[in-house]
Amino acid sequence: MNKNWKILQPDINSVKKIRDILNCSPVVAAILANRNMLSESDILRFRNASLSNLRPPFSMKDMDVAVRRIYAAIKNNEKILIFGDYDADGVTATTVLLEFLRYTGADVSFYIPHRIKEGYSLQSGHISDYAVPNKIKLIITVDCGSKSHEAVKLAQDSGTDVIITDHHNISDGPPGAIAIVNPKRPDCDAGFNNLAGVGVAFFLLVCLRKYLREMNFWQNRSEPNLKNFCDLVAIGTVADVVPLVDENRILSKTGLEVISSGRRPGVNALIKACGISNNVVRTEDIAFRLGPRLNAAGRMGHAKTAVRLLTTDDAETAKQIARTLNQMNQKRQEIEKDMVEEILEYLKEYPHLLRQHSLVLSHPGWHEGVLGIVASKIVERYYRPVILISTRNGLGKGSGRSIPGIDLHAGLVACSDDLQFFGGHSMAAGLTIKADNVSQFQEHFETAVREASEPGDFLQTISIDYELDFDNISDELIDELESLAPYGEGNPEPLFIARNISVASSKIVGENHRRMTLRQQVSGRSTKAINAIHFNIDTDKGLRQHFDQMAFRLGWNRWNGRKTAQLIVEEI
Numbered sequence: 377m378n379k380n381w382k383i384l385q386p387d388i389n390s391v392k393k394i395r396d397i398l399n400c401s402p403v404v405a406a407i408l409a410n411r412n413m414l415s416e417s418d419i420l421r422f423r424n425a426s427l428s429n430l431r432p433p434f435s436m437k438d439m440d441v442a443v444r445r446i447y448a449a450i451k452n453n454e455k456i457l458i459f460g461d462y463d464a465d466g467v468t469a470t471t472v473l474l475e476f477l478r479y480t481g482a483d484v485s486f487y488i489p490h491r492i493k494e495g496y497s498l499q500s501g502h503i504s505d506y507a508v509p510n511k512i513k514l515i516i517t518v519d520c521g522s523k524s525h526e527a528v529k530l531a532q533d534s535g536t537d538v539i540i541t542d543h544h545n546i547s548d549g550p551p552g553a554i555a556i557v558n559p560k561r562p563d564c565d566a567g568f569n570n571l572a573g574v575g576v577a578f579f580l581l582v583c584l585r586k587y588l589r590e591m592n593f594w595q596n597r598s599e600p601n602l603k604n605f606c607d608l609v610a611i612g613t614v615a616d617v618v619p620l621v622d623e624n625r626i627l628s629k630t631g632l633e634v635i636s637s638g639r640r641p642g643v644n645a646l647i648k649a650c651g652i653s654n655n656v657v658r659t660e661d662i663a664f665r666l667g668p669r670l671n672a673a674g675r676m677g678h679a680k681t682a683v684r685l686l687t688t689d690d691a692e693t694a695k696q697i698a699r700t701l702n703q704m705n706q707k708r709q710e711i712e713k714d715m716v717e718e719i720l721e722y723l724k725e726y727p728h729l730l731r732q733h734s735l736v737l738s739h740p741g742w743h744e745g746v747l748g749i750v751a752s753k754i755v756e757r758y759y760r761p762v763i764l765i766s767t768r769n770g771l772g773k774g775s776g777r778s779i780p781g782i783d784l785h786a787g788l789v790a791c792s793d794d795l796q797f798f799g800g801h802s803m804a805a806g807l808t809i810k811a812d813n814v815s816q817f818q819e820h821f822e823t824a825v826r827e828a829s830e831p832g833d834f835l836q837t838i839s840i841d842y843e844l845d846f847d848n849i850s851d852e853l854i855d856e857l858e859s860l861a862p863y864g865e866g867n868p869e870p871l872f873i874a875r876n877i878s879v880a881s882s883k884i885v886g887e888n889h890r891r892m893t894l895r896q897q898v899s900g901r902s903t904k905a906i907n908a909i910h911f912n913i914d915t916d917k918g919l920r921q922h923f924d925q926m927a928f929r930l931g932w933n934r935w936n937g938r939k940t941a942q943l944i945v946e947e948i
Contacts, residue, residue, distance in 0.1 A: 380837045384410045394419055404856045407841045407870045425626045427603060433579035437564035442539045442555040442580060443587040450482045454513035458486040459498050461519040462674030464667045467682040468612030469518035469574040472605050476581050479600050488679040492744050496806055498524040503531045512536055519573025522558055523799050525551045541576045544799050545785050570619045574612030575627060578605060606631035607640055614659050615667030619866025628862045632657055642685040645694035649702045659862040672704035675745030711743050715750045734825040736818040738765035738772060747775035755779060759836050761825055767811040774807045781833040782825060790824035791817055838947055840927055844872040846896040846903040854930055854941055869929050877923045880905055888913055910945035923948050
């Protein structure tokens with residue numbers, strides 16, 4: 377795939393301002409300017425990402441109604457049900473609320489639907505078949521519920537109140553719940569639009585703890601330290617790929633510190649199962665190791681297994697559950713690999729599909745639990761919106777992923793007449809459709825994407841922060857760069873470019889990774905050597921010994937208690 381390399385050009389005055397405020401290197405100042413850190417308050421808030429710098433969440437719409445109703449349920453010993461989603465965001469959000477409410481002495485339980493057997497979000501059957509028979513008086517949804525109109529009405533008619541906490545787009549008006557705490561509801565201007573579901577749940581606890589304090593609830597027990605929940609908030613936030621800016625940056629950075637403290641047996645066991653050494657967990661470890669294993673519970677089995685892991689106090693139990701999740705994740709990887717290969721072969725057989733602006737593919741045998749992951753892989757390969765649909769018994773369930781600049785949720789809104797249900801974000805969404813409607817949906821979605829896009833949207837742009845010669849790479853610079861973490865969506869790890877690079881030595885490690893020692897030619901002389909790694913290369917194409925230009929990231933290679941500077945090759 378052709379990619380457009382774009383070297384960002386920060387405003388010179390902004391770079392100088394940042395250097396004056398932070399006393400930092402010009403490299404770091406340029407990176408922060410590229411991240412639009414322009415005001416002094418933004419710059420300092422980014423650098424000093426601590427819980428004390430969180431904005432008060434009390435202005436979120438319906439937050440006051442929600443905390444008063446929860447307090448009443450605690451006080452009156454009403455049965456409370458936390459209803460969660462089956463992904464890592466939903467599982468962590470469920471755990472956060474469950475642990476807090478258990479601490480208050482509330483009569484609380486949780487319910488997460490089976491992804492394949494029940495599907496997404498709160499449905500009428502959950503009210504009639506579970507909530508009513510179990511005499512539930514208050515349902516609190518986490519990471520779902522914003523489109524559960526029928527279920528909410530049935531609950532209210534049955535004498536069960538519903539509080540919705542969610543972060544998904546609301547396209548057809550909010551349900552009639554007694555409170556809807558969702559920063560994306562049109563009439564909420566509190567400014568927390570980037571929160572994940574677990575972030576919304578966390579801020580509900582911030583407000584609830586304060587309200588309980590005002591009600592003198594904590595006179596007979598100590599107030600819980602909400603920082604101890606930030607490990608779960610970080611995992612759910614990073615795994616859900618929401619922007620790591622503002623509150624999300626603060627919560628994730630704090631959460632990584634809590635994870636490293638090793639206070640939660642379930643997280644410790646998962647870290648060991650992933651093979652992460654020294655308990656030093658970074659956002660990429662959450663994104664590619666911890667998160668997928670938590671998600672594997674909902675994809676390959678039942679998400680309640682992940683909740684059991686996160687809530688257990690017993691290290692041996694945690695070890696056993698983590699082992700189970702590891703096995704589920706391995707099975708998921710096998711199914712995913714087979715599906716990707718099947719789709720690539722199909723597209724070779726029908727290459728005309730790649731002339732379209734989008735790909736909507738369906739198959740009766742696809743595993744519903746991995747549709748979203750596989751869609752992401754196909755997006756990476758062909759760089760256009762992709763929706764994969766698994767059909768069974770006349771019904772299709774689909775998952776889609778998109779690219780920057782093309783709003784997937786808006787595309788589904790344009791095709792809503794073809795769908796039974798849909799929900800999600802600009803970059804990821806899910807849907808339910810009658811199998812007979814898939815063909816016309818393919819046509820309508822293609823039209824929607826074509827009309828909403830520009831030709832340039834389909835050319836992937838590699839945004840480079842800074843041109844950096846090897847002689848300017850130092851231990852001090854790498855330490856400075858680490859202070860900009862946590863990295864993720866909205867705050868990508870800095871990407872650099874260098875030119876005229878030669879390979880002094882190299883060897884293949886693993887199946888297809890190339891470890892190299894590199895030198896750069898600058899003004900007719902050779903710079904100092906630096907170690908590098910290039911992952912997942914095509915060894916069949918031969919190993920180049922010279923690169924006109926190279927895009928790379930910088931970091932520490934930590935091994936056996938030692939650390940050395942390492943260049944991670946991204947593009948050549």
